[in-house]
Amino acid sequence: MNGTVYMVPVTMGESSVENVIPSGVISNVVRLRYFIVENTRTARRFLRAVDKTFPIDDSVFFELNKHTKPDEIEHFMQPLYNGNNIGVMSEAGVPGVADPGALIVEYAHSKGIKVVPYVGPSSILMSLMASGLNGQNFAFNGYLPVKGGERVKSLKHLEKRSLTENQSQLFIETPYRNNALVDDIINACMPETRLCIAADISLDTEYIVTMPVRLWKKNKPDLNKRPAIFIIQA
Amino acid sequence: MNGTVYMVPVTMGESSVENVIPSGVISNVVRLRYFIVENTRTARRFLRAVDKTFPIDDSVFFELNKHTKPDEIEHFMQPLYNGNNIGVMSEAGVPGVADPGALIVEYAHSKGIKVVPYVGPSSILMSLMASGLNGQNFAFNGYLPVKGGERVKSLKHLEKRSLTENQSQLFIETPYRNNALVDDIINACMPETRLCIAADISLDTEYIVTMPVRLWKKNKPDLNKRPAIFIIQA
Numbered sequence: 001m002n003g004t005v006y007m008v009p010v011t012m013g014e015s016s017v018e019n020v021i022p023s024g025v026i027s028n029v030v031r032l033r034y035f036i037v038e039n040t041r042t043a044r045r046f047l048r049a050v051d052k053t054f055p056i057d058d059s060v061f062f063e064l065n066k067h068t069k070p071d072e073i074e075h076f077m078q079p080l081y082n083g084n085n086i087g088v089m090s091e092a093g094v095p096g097v098a099d100p101g102a103l104i105v106e107y108a109h110s111k112g113i114k115v116v117p118y119v120g121p122s123s124i125l126m127s128l129m130a131s132g133l134n135g136q137n138f139a140f141n142g143y144l145p146v147k148g149g150e151r152v153k154s155l156k157h158l159e160k161r162s163l164t165e166n167q168s169q170l171f172i173e174t175p176y177r178n179n180a181l182v183d184d185i186i187n188a189c190m191p192e193t194r195l196c197i198a199a200d201i202s203l204d205t206e207y208i209v210t211m212p213v214r215l216w217k218k219n220k221p222d223l224n225k226r227p228a229i230f231i232i233q234a
Numbered sequence: 235m236n237g238t239v240y241m242v243p244v245t246m247g248e249s250s251v252e253n254v255i256p257s258g259v260i261s262n263v264v265r266l267r268y269f270i271v272e273n274t275r276t277a278r279r280f281l282r283a284v285d286k287t288f289p290i291d292d293s294v295f296f297e298l299n300k301h302t303k304p305d306e307i308e309h310f311m312q313p314l315y316n317g318n319n320i321g322v323m324s325e326a327g328v329p330g331v332a333d334p335g336a337l338i339v340e341y342a343h344s345k346g347i348k349v350v351p352y353v354g355p356s357s358i359l360m361s362l363m364a365s366g367l368n369g370q371n372f373a374f375n376g377y378l379p380v381k382g383g384e385r386v387k388s389l390k391h392l393e394k395r396s397l398t399e400n401q402s403q404l405f406i407e408t409p410y411r412n413n414a415l416v417d418d419i420i421n422a423c424m425p426e427t428r429l430c431i432a433a434d435i436s437l438d439t440e441y442i443v444t445m446p447v448r449l450w451k452k453n454k455p456d457l458n459k460r461p462a463i464f465i466i467q468a
Contacts, residue, residue, distance in 0.1 A: 007363045016258065020353045024253035097362055097369035106366030109444040116440070117360040119254045125359045126351040128331055129241045132340030135331035139373035139401065167373065206350070210343040 003080040005108045006032065007101070008087040009094045009120020010046045012227070015202045017050055020121040026050055028118075032087040033059045034079040036104050043089050064088075064100050073107050080113055092227075094120045098142065098172075124170060127198030127229040130208045133168040134233055140170045146177075148184070155188040155232075162193075163234035170231045178223035181230065182216070189213045189232060196231040199223055237314040239342045240266065241335070242321040243328045243354020244280045246461070249436045251284055254355040260284055262352075266321040267293045268313040270338055277323050298322075298334050307341050314347055326461075328354045332376065332406075358404060361432030361463040364442045367402040368467060374404045380411075382418070389422040389466075396427075397468035404465045412457035415464065416450070423447045423466060430465040433457055 008029050011020055030051045037043035040061045047054045062076040079086055088095045088104050095101035096117070108115050128135050139161075144154045158169040173181040178199075185195060191214035198208040199221070207221065210231075242263050245254055264285045271277035274295045281288045296310040313320055322329045322338050329335035330351070342349050362369050373395075378388045392403040407415040412433075419429060425448035432442040433455070441455065444465075 019256055019258035021256055022253055023257050024250065094359065094363055096364065096366075097359070099369075101363075102366050102369055104366075105364060106444070109366050115364040115366070115442055117364040117435075117442070119353065119355050119360070119436070121353045122356075122359050125328065125331070125356050126353070129328055129335075129351040130330065130339060130349040132330075132336050132338075132343050132349070135333075135336055135374075136376045137374065140369075140371065141401075142370045167375075201351075202353070208349055208351070210340070 001083055002113050003083050003085040004114045004116055005080070005104065006085060006087045007094065007096050007105070007115065007117040008089045009118055010042070010089055010092060012092045012121050012123060012201060013203050015121070020202055022119050025118045025120070029087060030054055032085055034084050034086045035059065035089060036062045036064050036076050036086055036101070037089045038065055038091040038099055038101070039063070042091055046089070064104065066100065068100070073103060076104065077107060077111070094122045097122065097124065121202045123198065123201040123227065123229050126201050127196065127208065127231060128170065130198065131196035131231050132210050133194060133196055133231050134166060135168070137166055138168040138170060142172065144171050144173070151184055152188045155185060159189050159193055159232055159234045162232055168231055168233040170229060172229055175223070175225045175227055178226065178228050182220055182223065185230065185232065186213055186217055190234060193232055193234040197221065197223070197228060198231070199226040199228040201227070201229070235317055236347050237317055237319040238348045238350055239314070239338065240319060240321045241328065241330050241339070241349065241351040242323045243352055244276070244323055244326060246326045246355050246357060246435060247437050249355070254436055256353050259352045259354070263321060264288055266319055268318050268320045269293065269323060270296045270298050270310050270320055271323045272299055272325045272333055272335070273297070276325055280323070298338065300334065302334070307337060310338065311341060311345070328356045331356065331358065355436045357432065357435040357461065357463050360435050361430065361442065361465060362402070362404065364432065365430035365465050366444050367428060367430055367465050368400060369402070371400055372402040372404060376406065378405050378407070385418055386422045389419060393423050393427055393466055393468045396466055402465055402467040404463060406463055409457070409459045409461055412460065412462050416454055416457065419464065419466065420447055420451055424468060427466055427468040431455065431457070431462060432465070433460040433462040435461070435463070
């Protein structure tokens with residue numbers, strides 16, 4: 001019988017494992033010996049944080065990132081055909097959403113292999129929960145275009161969609177460009193459009209505030225190098 | 235100083251608390267004495283499952299649902315102004331997303347009250363993680379129209395958007411109408427469009443499968459009365 005693919009969450013930054021990962025998940029993860037991971041060093045560090053005696057040297061880590069070639073994925077799956085389970089881990093938070101992990105899941109489904117998602121921290125979900133914006137209809141748009149003109153156009157498009165479809169719009173930016181993005185949102189969006197800025201989710205420095213754009217103008221936070229999610233709703 | 239609003243997850247169905255809620259979250263929740271909940275009976279049952287000695291009778295439960303009037307919300311917030319923390323709980327999974335909890339959060343932000351999201355199970359997030367479909371760009375659309383013609387139109391619209399914007403499209407249905415929805419998807423969507431059906435997330439009967447529509451035609455699962463999430467991507 002084939003093994004199962006487990007989608008294993010990790011912490012986001014320096015938060016304590018107990019606060020963000022259920023104990024039942026941890027008990028199961030420490031039994032795994034095969035892993036497909038976005039970054040081997042981070043994955044090993046996480047497993048050691050979870051269990052000081054975890055047998056890192058008796059475990060196998062396959063690295064899945066933008067350099068991975070399609071034919072390598074078939075190789076990563078071999079342990080499953082031998083009846084072993086595999087854990088998939090991203091660099092931060094839950095895997096399979098904003099990381100390459102979905103490739104493994106897609107492949108698993110094509111071979112009839114079972115995939116089980118575990119509960120863990122997600123900045124997308126947690127920012128939405130704490131935003132007060134529409135969670136009954138929302139879209140996560142990933143990164144917006146970097147170039148000024150295209151980005152303003154994209155922001156106006158998302159703002160309009162949030163109004164016409166009553167769909168709140170989430171997006172992210174490379175952390176060192178967060179402050180520039182906030183400036184663009186303030187300039188591109190209407191004064192009454194609500195903007196939620198959620199930074200450092202699950203960390204001691206967590207910051208989640210929702211206000212109309214006109215109030216953000218006078219209260220711009222410094223988000224430089226802080227992982228953040230942005231949500232707008234007109 | 236004002237209290238804090240904590241977004242408290244609960245189990246989805248009969249899963250064990252240890253598997254879906256971090257121990258650090260549980261330790262904090264059992265210290266709360268004020269709750270704003272979608273259903274008081276479910277909330278009390280959850281607190282007893284978490285801690286047999288939880289002082290239910292010394293705690294205050296405000297019920298927030300579609301019958302709640304706007305002026306009641308101001309009343310619910312009073313404990314916060316007195317420095318007490320409040321936990322918000324929905325009927326299943328994390329609050330503030332597909333439930334009325336967002337109203338409380340919106341109100342809290344308007345008063346400058348801090349909101350903290352806790353980690354817990356979300357069928358939206360977990361189905362996406364285990365679907366293999368695009369998690370870098372996705373939309374949750376809630377319920378589709380019930381009437382046949384409108385529903386087919388809506389499905390075709392979402393399928394087209396998934397293609398033109400490369401945005402996977404999630405939606406739900408009242409569980410007793412799931413089988414009819416699957417028939418509509420199979421009829422409305424193109425044979426190669428991928429459909430993920432995720433049912434009973436986090437339960438022993440969990441079922442998550444992604445296949446092209448043409449393969450679902452011959453392998454229709456019975457989803458009657460099982461909570462399910464549907465994801466399409468053309």
